[in-house]
Amino acid sequence: MRVEPPVIVSSDPASFPHSVLRDRHPAIVERVLRAHPYPPEVRTELQLLVQEVRVEPLRADAHDAAAWAAWGAGFWGQSWFDVPFLFAENLFYRRLLEAVGYYGAGAWRGIDPFGPQKASDAPTPQELEALAALEGLPEAEQEAALVRAAVWGNRADLGFKLVAGHVEQVDELLVDDGKRMWELVGGGTVIVVADNAGRELLPDLVLIDFLLRTGRAARVELHVKPAPYFVSDALTADVLDELRRFPAGSPIGGRLTAALRQGTLQLYSHSFYCAPLTFHDAAPELAGRFAAAELTILKGDLNYRRLVGDRMWPSSTPFAEVSGYFPGPVAALRTVKSDVVTGLAAGAERSLPASWRTSGAFALVQVRG
Numbered sequence: 016m017r018v019e020p021p022v023i024v025s026s027d028p029a030s031f032p033h034s035v036l037r038d039r040h041p042a043i044v045e046r047v048l049r050a051h052p053y054p055p056e057v058r059t060e061l062q063l064l065v066q067e068v069r070v071e072p073l074r075a076d077a078h079d080a081a082a083w084a085a086w087g088a089g090f091w092g093q094s095w096f097d098v099p100f101l102f103a104e105n106l107f108y109r110r111l112l113e114a115v116g117y118y119g120a121g122a123w124r125g126i127d128p129f130g131p132q133k134a135s136d137a138p139t140p141q142e143l144e145a146l147a148a149l150e151g152l153p154e155a156e157q158e159a160a161l162v163r164a165a166v167w168g169n170r171a172d173l174g175f176k177l178v179a180g181h182v183e184q185v186d187e188l189l190v191d192d193g194k195r196m197w198e199l200v201g202g203g204t205v206i207v208v209a210d211n212a213g214r215e216l217l218p219d220l221v222l223i224d225f226l227l228r229t230g231r232a233a234r235v236e237l238h239v240k241p242a243p244y245f246v247s248d249a250l251t252a253d254v255l256d257e258l259r260r261f262p263a264g265s266p267i268g269g270r271l272t273a274a275l276r277q278g279t280l281q282l283y284s285h286s287f288y289c290a291p292l293t294f295h296d297a298a299p300e301l302a303g304r305f306a307a308a309e310l311t312i313l314k315g316d317l318n319y320r321r322l323v324g325d326r327m328w329p330s331s332t333p334f335a336e337v338s339g340y341f342p343g344p345v346a347a348l349r350t351v352k353s354d355v356v357t358g359l360a361a362g363a364e365r366s367l368p369a370s371w372r373t374s375g376a377f378a379l380v381q382v383r384g
């Protein structure tokens with residue numbers, strides 16, 4: 016049994032997680048304050064959240080106060096920088112929703128604090144056309160192109176771009192198990208666990224259309240977040256917005272809408288997706304879905320961290336080993352935007368630039384059958 020490295024925390028001022036809590040979270044709050052004309056009491060709550068030194072629980076009347084009290088047991092009252100990074104990030108987004116009254120009884124209930132930002136990063140008509148044009152290619156070429164579009168689409172992440180300013184266009188897939196991914200699908204159910212809306216969700220939808228129209232999947236479940244999260248993560252409303260972006264008469268848009276109506280494409284969500292947990296702790300209902308699927312495709316950096324555990328693994332740790340517990344075949348499609356990496360060849364990282372784990376310039380397509 017491999018000894019697990021410790022869970023990542025944010026205490027080292029030179030570390031990436033520290034910069035997320037110190038720089039990115041205040042920048043996100045600034046954007047939220049600009050996005051909506053929130054009333055003074057909401058603005059005050061948001062400012063207090065940014066200034067908070069020690070992690071505080073949700074208000075006692077929150078619908079999920081008890082769950083969060085348990086997840087944070089042992090952490091409450093500690094510095095934000097000293098609790099696990101995954102917990103701190105999740106709590107930040109949950110507390111942000113509390114501050115803006117997302118679950119409250121008032122008039123701002125259900126208003127997505129990140130909605131305007133998501134809308135401003137919508138895919139262009141040219142991007143839609145380029146993806147639609149893939150249909151003219153031989154199927155093997157479509158398979159390869161769709162995996163690439165789906166993995167690089169993950170770079171279009173608003174929370175990430177906010178501080179990175181620009182993203183180097185290096186386009187290097189450090190591991191490419193794309194062919195193995197296609198070998199695993201044979202006409203059953205495929206689950207796609209979505210990450211970001213907009214320019215990431217578009218290639219995901221085109222991939223789903225390909226799965227369904229070629230019979231590689233009889234049924235697809237698209238898992239979305241139950242609440243606004245990590246700025247740009249996709250909710251049901253974002254999927255519906257995205258479908259409306261396909262021009263009238265677009266075959267892909269038409270097929271996807273029909274698939275939703277027929278139930279061959281099903282939208283699904285679970286509270287797990289906004290919880291500070293890894294897939295090791297997925298609820299039985301969710302784990303059962305993964306077990307029953309022919310393949311689960313996990314999109315994005317955060318889902319990768321949830322899959323292998325938010326730990327500073329040596330990069331040569333075998334991916335199959337750390338994902339072996341996942342209840343069914345799994346493919347992780349992710350641009351590398353945080354410290355967690357597994358499955359590289361020994362010594363491979365020596366030739367990479369110093370910032371390779373967080374620059375977003377590198378990506379992984381990793382599969383465990």
Ligand SMILES: O=P(O)(O)OC[C@H]1O[C@](O)(CO)[C@@H](O)[C@@H]1O
Nearest residue numbers: 035172210315316317318352353
């Ligand atoms: O949208 P993605 O690919 O999950 O990326 C989100 C990533 O952004 C961060 O919050 C900050 O970079 C990471 O911690 C997280 O993994």
